[in-house]
Amino acid sequence: MDKGSFRTIDSVGRGELIKELMEHSSFSRDEVIQGYGDDCAVLENRGEGIYQLLSSESFMEGVDYDLTYVPLHHLGYKVATAAVSDIYAMNGTPQVVLVNLAVPNKISVDMLKEIYRGIGAAGKDYEFQIAGGDLTASHKTLGISISCRGEVPGNNVIYREGAQPGDAICVTGDLGAAAAGLRILMRENKFWREQEQQQAFQPDLSDYEYVVRRQLVPVARKDFIEQLTDLNLSPSSMIDLTQGLVSELKHLTGASEVGAYFYQAALPISLDTRSVADEMKEDVDKYALYGGEDYELMFTLPEQKVEKLADEFSDFTVIGKITDSSEGIRMQKAEGDVAVFDGREE
Amino acid sequence: MDKGSFRTIDSVGRGELIKELMEHSSFSRDEVIQGYGDDCAVLENRGEGIYQLLSSESFMEGVDYDLTYVPLHHLGYKVATAAVSDIYAMNGTPQVVLVNLAVPNKISVDMLKEIYRGIGAAGKDYEFQIAGGDLTASHKTLGISISCRGEVPGNNVIYREGAQPGDAICVTGDLGAAAAGLRILMRENKFWREQEQQQAFQPDLSDYEYVVRRQLVPVARKDFIEQLTDLNLSPSSMIDLTQGLVSELKHLTGASEVGAYFYQAALPISLDTRSVADEMKEDVDKYALYGGEDYELMFTLPEQKVEKLADEFSDFTVIGKITDSSEGIRMQKAEGDVAVFDGREE
Numbered sequence: 001m002d003k004g005s006f007r008t009i010d011s012v013g014r015g016e017l018i019k020e021l022m023e024h025s026s027f028s029r030d031e032v033i034q035g036y037g038d039d040c041a042v043l044e045n046r047g048e049g050i051y052q053l054l055s056s057e058s059f060m061e062g063v064d065y066d067l068t069y070v071p072l073h074h075l076g077y078k079v080a081t082a083a084v085s086d087i088y089a090m091n092g093t094p095q096v097v098l099v100n101l102a103v104p105n106k107i108s109v110d111m112l113k114e115i116y117r118g119i120g121a122a123g124k125d126y127e128f129q130i131a132g133g134d135l136t137a138s139h140k141t142l143g144i145s146i147s148c149r150g151e152v153p154g155n156n157v158i159y160r161e162g163a164q165p166g167d168a169i170c171v172t173g174d175l176g177a178a179a180a181g182l183r184i185l186m187r188e189n190k191f192w193r194e195q196e197q198q199q200a201f202q203p204d205l206s207d208y209e210y211v212v213r214r215q216l217v218p219v220a221r222k223d224f225i226e227q228l229t230d231l232n233l234s235p236s237s238m239i240d241l242t243q244g245l246v247s248e249l250k251h252l253t254g255a256s257e258v259g260a261y262f263y264q265a266a267l268p269i270s271l272d273t274r275s276v277a278d279e280m281k282e283d284v285d286k287y288a289l290y291g292g293e294d295y296e297l298m299f300t301l302p303e304q305k306v307e308k309l310a311d312e313f314s315d316f317t318v319i320g321k322i323t324d325s326s327e328g329i330r331m332q333k334a335e336g337d338v339a340v341f342d343g344r345e346e
Numbered sequence: 347m348d349k350g351s352f353r354t355i356d357s358v359g360r361g362e363l364i365k366e367l368m369e370h371s372s373f374s375r376d377e378v379i380q381g382y383g384d385d386c387a388v389l390e391n392r393g394e395g396i397y398q399l400l401s402s403e404s405f406m407e408g409v410d411y412d413l414t415y416v417p418l419h420h421l422g423y424k425v426a427t428a429a430v431s432d433i434y435a436m437n438g439t440p441q442v443v444l445v446n447l448a449v450p451n452k453i454s455v456d457m458l459k460e461i462y463r464g465i466g467a468a469g470k471d472y473e474f475q476i477a478g479g480d481l482t483a484s485h486k487t488l489g490i491s492i493s494c495r496g497e498v499p500g501n502n503v504i505y506r507e508g509a510q511p512g513d514a515i516c517v518t519g520d521l522g523a524a525a526a527g528l529r530i531l532m533r534e535n536k537f538w539r540e541q542e543q544q545q546a547f548q549p550d551l552s553d554y555e556y557v558v559r560r561q562l563v564p565v566a567r568k569d570f571i572e573q574l575t576d577l578n579l580s581p582s583s584m585i586d587l588t589q590g591l592v593s594e595l596k597h598l599t600g601a602s603e604v605g606a607y608f609y610q611a612a613l614p615i616s617l618d619t620r621s622v623a624d625e626m627k628e629d630v631d632k633y634a635l636y637g638g639e640d641y642e643l644m645f646t647l648p649e650q651k652v653e654k655l656a657d658e659f660s661d662f663t664v665i666g667k668i669t670d671s672s673e674g675i676r677m678q679k680a681e682g683d684v685a686v687f688d689g690r691e692e
Contacts, residue, residue: 052398054495056480058446063483100404100446100491134402134491137409141485145446147493149400 053150055086061141074216076118083148085220085295089240092152099133102143160255163237167300167322174268179291180276181215184208210272218295235299244290259327262320399496401432407487415531420562422464429494430472431566431641435586438498445479448489506601509583513646513668520614525637526622527561556618564641581645590636605673608666
């Protein structure tokens with residue numbers, strides 16, 4: 001970034017800044033009566049039988065991301081993905097987001113605009129409008145928090161609760177890629193920090209493109225939700241994979257008051273993810289079981305509906321089945337013995 | 347706080363922690379189908395002609411508050427007040443809030459619960475439900491962000507836009523008290539820091555009770571909004587006083603494309619606020635004009651409606667009138683000359 005173009009936030013003024021930032025809200029929805037520019041965003045109602053959905057995600061610098069290797073527009077896209085992924089996990093449609101930023105001195109107007117550019121790009125992909133938010137100062141670290149409002153017809157909403165013994169446990173896409181991407185970025189960052197002459201962080205990541213992209217610019221599964229609508233299919237339960245498979249299985253089985261039995265060999269893991277684990281001399285299943293931020297969807301379906309889905313949609317895998325609550329969460333390992341995961345959570 | 351009772355967040359676990367925190371959500375609303383415990387909060391729709399309102403406020407430690415002198419439950423109450431105040435400023439009714447917290451290691455579970463206790467108390471006063479949110483870690487400072495969803499009948503919504511030349515400019519309550527309270531707290535804090543033996547921060551603030559309370563536990567003007575409904579009165583424009591009178595006048599006149607003429611002598615300032623300014627050897631009008639965080643409402647009304655309001659509601663003051671856009675924002679000083687405030691904002 002050209003140093004001459006570094007404008008501080010103070011020099012621009014809050015009103016002008018917000019106006020500039022909002023230029024990146026490129027998708028407009030008819031129901032937005034008033035977006036930014038007043039105390040609240042105002043939305044028209046859509047009639048009876050529709051539920052509103054609200055979700056919220058916070059990302060703090062130094063905890064959830066490192067600005068050394070996370071481009072700001074990717075950061076904006078990713079936080080938006082996290083917020084809309086929660087809406088999709090209820091079988092809903094995102095509509096508007098509010099963006100709260102806590103901004104330290106080191107962040108310029110142009111850098112903030114980069115964040116909004118990422119959110120705006122996500123808005124195009126997921127068809128939401130940025131409808132407002134708040135800006136505050138921060139001493140050292142950048143904080144970003146996105147709330148999303150969506151809606152879903154009341155008889156289509158899918159909760160974590162509802163899985164029945166015998167239901168197939170399915171996941172979209174593949175698992176552990178975001179964790180693999182993070183390992184690569186952390187290694188390159190460490191390498192960069194150890195150089196005496198620190199150049200701009202421009203490592204050659206072309207060999208790791210897939211996993212790095214999964215870490216930096218994850219995509220929420222809008223396509224799957226649309227497929228469900230097209231097929232008039234309703235999973236008995238659903239959750240998005242924010243924290244890793246085992247953790248989310250605990251959430252889902254806890255809410256549904258059931259157990260789960262799944263197969264290590266069935267875990268969908270990409271070749272790229274496997275090759276990172278090999279290079280790192282680590283167990284790739286750990287990436288799949290405990291690595292977070294894949295933003296895939298996990299859902300449960302009665303057996304006969306699995307075939308109906310598979311006829312039209314291929315990007316999902318059956319990894320096991322729902323069992324009785326007393327069985328807990330168990331995984332049959334590739335070698336044949338069974339691992340038990342303790343401590344269900346609601 | 348007893349050191350033996352200091353539980354770290356890690357030791358409790360996220361699921362249990364959220365459950366504990368949610369115990370402070372003491373007000374329940376019928377329309378909440380699903381509060382916490384799933385990916386989203388789910389709300390029933392209320393039929394046609396109702397607008398939903400969403401607002402969001404972020405407070406960062408060290409910028410918006412100092413934990414040395416801000417009790418955590420007051421902090422929770424205040425951030426909630428800020429979020430619902432935006433809903434009232436549109437003539438709406440708050441319904442649910444989402445709470446996002448970025449939490450450093452120094453904050454214990456009990457401390458977080460204190461924050462939620464404050465939010466819960468605000469929930470009782472303002473009749474909203476805490477419907478979810480997010481928790482993330484933070485390196486050093488506590489961040490708190492509250493999003494509020496409310497609603498308003500579509501034909502009752504009041505914007506910043508709509509003020510007409512000739513309308514009276516009115517404010518509820520009094521101005522500058524929160525700024526006066528902040529001055530006192532900062533002085534006491536400085537005094538405390540300069541002591542060699544730092545005891546717990548327990549200064550005697552009894553002489554300053556009113557202004558300190560206005561700073562620490564401001565109250566949003568639900569009572570005024572209810573009064574408007576009872577009287578079937580609709581201001582031509584409205585805004586809440588978050589950033590100080592002059593700043594919010596710029597917002598309101600900018601959105602309405604009008605000017606404003608008001609009287610220094612008419613500014614409603616409490617005796618307690620005046621006595622703090624005297625003690626500090628400062629100009630009390632600066633507190634009223636530029637001091638933020640009063641969370642009073644500023645609104646405009648045609649002259650004949652002012653009387654109707656005054657017959658039933660006494661806690662407001664006419665400070666001036668709306669003028670033509672070309673007049674800008676002017677204040678007639680007590681001595682007779684006129685001050686001009688430049689730079690309208692939208």
